[in-house]
Amino acid sequence: MTPTDPHPPSLAERAVSRRIAGAEQSARAEVDALLDAGLKLMTECAPRPPRVADIVAAAGLSNDAFYRAFSGRDALVEAIVERGARELAGQVRRRMERATGDSAEDRLRAGIAAVVRQAADPRLAAGVRAVLAAAVTPVPHAGHAIVVLVDDLGSLFAGPA
Structure with a gap:
């Protein structure tokens, strides 16, 4: 019910909403399983990148599920x-x-210490190298992730600065 629509959703509309929520939850679980399996295999198999079939099998999903997501x-x-x-x-x-x-x-000192702690962790560094090496192209299109990180960290540090 919205301010412009005084009528509650119909039973059919509520059924559709439940169906969409269930599908979204299922899709989210599949994507999370693929991300987790991909990270695990990329780290374990380095320097040889895992095949999509290996990732799908480790996630317990199908190739169709993989290609619906990625x-x-x-x-x-x-x-x-x-x-x-x-x-x-x-x-x-x-x-x-x-x-x-x-x-x-x-707050600034704590934030900087957290970033440095992450950067100095050899296990994390090895994981990042393994994931980036698993890309098919020489330089993965991970620019969006870098923008997200810079924006997030920028906003965190801008307040106290």
Whole structure:
């Protein structure tokens, strides 16, 4: 029901909404399974990139499920890189929120320390190299993920700065 429409949704409309919600939940679970399997195999199989068939099998899905979600392995690589960028920004945000002091300087120090801690982790660095090496093209189209990371970190640091 909206301010311009005083009538509640019909039973049919509610049934459609439930169906769409179920389909979205199922699609999200498939994509998450593909991202998780792709990251795991890319890290374990490095320097040899896994085949799409290997990723699909590890995710317990079909090739059709893979290609409904991604146009190919490079698109999967880009999604894995973007997810990692968003996770990094989330970790930085949490560290800044939990900074011991209330000053802007304390929050900035905590954020910078979180970024440096991530950059200095050899396991994470090896994972990033393995994922990027799994791309079919020499340079994956991961520019979107970089923009997301820079925008997220920029907004986190801009406030206290």
